[in-house]
Amino acid sequence: MHGVVQHSLIILAVLTSLGVIFGLVLAYANKKMAIEVNPLIHIVEDVLPKGQCGACGFAGCMAYAEAVVTNPDVPPNLCTPGKDPVAKLVGDLTGKAAAAVEPRIAQVKCAGTHTKAVKANEYHGVQDCVAANLLFGGPKSCKFGCLGLGTCVKACPFGAMTMSEDGLPIIDPDKCTGCAKCETVCPKKVIAMMPIGAHVRVNCNSHDKGAVAKKACSVSCIGCTLCVKECQYGAIKMDNNLAVVDAKVCMEKCDNPTCLAKCPTKAIRQAVLGIVPGNEETVA
Structure with missing residues (x-):
């Protein structure tokens, strides 16, 4: 009985050690492979209405913010709910001219x-x-x-x-x-x-x-x-x-x-x- 308990403790210790090692490896890999996000994307997202309606043609506000910041062909006036005020803000932030949004x-x-x-x-x-x-x-x-x-x-x-x-x-x-x-x-x-x-x-x-x-x-x-x-x-x-x-x-x-x-x-x-x-x- 004592041998069984000892054997179980050894297995538990090995598994715990492996878990710690794998955790450290994953944390290191995550840090090394992390992609730096353009902070402007979050700034643009903050000015959007957060309706996640998809009227812009993208899967939510974050997706549109990323696209309008990183893609020069994506215009700043695609947020229909935000109308002209949001279009102007997005245009100013991204350096793009914002055409009027028809209400x-x-x-x-x-x-x-x-x-x-x-x-x-x-x-x-x-x-x-x-x-x-x-x-x-x-x-x-x-x-x-x-x-x-x-x-x-x-x-x-x-x-x-x-x-x-x-x-x-x-x-x-x-x-x-x-x-x-x-x-x-x-x-x-x-x-x-x-x-x-x-x-x-x-x-x-x-x-x-x-x-x-x-x-x-x-x-x-x-x-x-x-x-x-x-x-x-x-x-x-x-x-x-x-x-x-x-x-x-x-x-x-x-x-x-x-x-x-x-x-x-x-x-x-x-x-x-x-x-x-x-x-x-x-x-x-």
């Missing part, structure tokens, strides 16, 4: 609330839009509309979105940075970015033909082209049965959007921020 905000291209959109089936699965979309395209008859399960709300890194009782997201204009994180997670591509100050927006995402679209949702765009014909500036085009507004042309040339009165379903409305889509007419 933008998320818009929900759907007004199909619980009362306006027809249901095709009942969904009782995981409360996630991506999961619901995998099951027959979701519970709505319109396969282009918002599923209303709040995946975009959960993904927003700035807390700028809430779900309304009507089943549609509401964008808080004071918190939305235009980072487009919500746009990337929406399986229906219902959310898009629009310039701050846009006059009108189309509260629909359906590409179904008129009769089919109207049957699925009472406020859908039916592709009648009346708004297109009414716009004298050519700011509205039809894209596969759906009206699409060129916000820049509309903002630059039109101060009286008469197209609104022509839409028979009220799918095209004033771009009023911070409300449930489709309520623009009542709050104007």
Whole structure:
């Protein structure tokens, strides 16, 4: 018995010694092979909003900071949430000229609330839009509309979105940075970015033909082209049965959007921020 204990102590002592030796070797190797990080990278990272939204095209703020400091081809104005103030700071720190960042905000291209959109089936699965979309395209008859399960709300890194009782997201204009994180997670591509100050927006995402679209949702765009014909500036085009507004042309040339009165379903409305889509007419 005594021999067994002694043998065990010897093994333990050997293993401990080996552990200490390997630890010292690793510590020495780490010190010798350590890569010195440019301190400017951390300085640039500190001025970024830390939303980790990926709007810049990089995997988080640290990755963008490293790229803009070390790569002369990476511009300093890629941080959309930071807007012009951050772009100027990053430009000053890196010695690069910062072009203006166009302020933008998320818009929900759907007004199909619980009362306006027809249901095709009942969904009782995981409360996630991506999961619901995998099951027959979701519970709505319109396969282009918002599923209303709040995946975009959960993904927003700035807390700028809430779900309304009507089943549609509401964008808080004071918190939305235009980072487009919500746009990337929406399986229906219902959310898009629009310039701050846009006059009108189309509260629909359906590409179904008129009769089919109207049957699925009472406020859908039916592709009648009346708004297109009414716009004298050519700011509205039809894209596969759906009206699409060129916000820049509309903002630059039109101060009286008469197209609104022509839409028979009220799918095209004033771009009023911070409300449930489709309520623009009542709050104007």
